[in-house]
Amino acid sequence: MSKGEYDNMRAYIPIKKNSKDFDETTDTYDTIDWLVRNLKHNNGNVGIWGIFKQHLQ
Numbered sequence: 533m534s535k536g537e538y539d540n541m542r543a544y545i546p547i548k549k550n551s552k553d554f555d556e557t558t559d560t561y562d563t564i565d566w567l568v569r570n571l572k573h574n575n576g577n578v579g580i581w582g583i584f585k586q587h588l589q
Contacts, residue, residue: 542554542555542556542559543555544556544557564578
């Protein structure tokens, strides 16, 4: 089990001052970068597909 700190949605930080400043965008980039480098049989190209679901109240 991960010992990291759970946060459902990190606020966007447009100007990151150091490596401890991270948000959803850096987390997503790091995940995709890791996948491309570590999974076999890929050509290095990445695309995304999906929908945005707005919470209705």
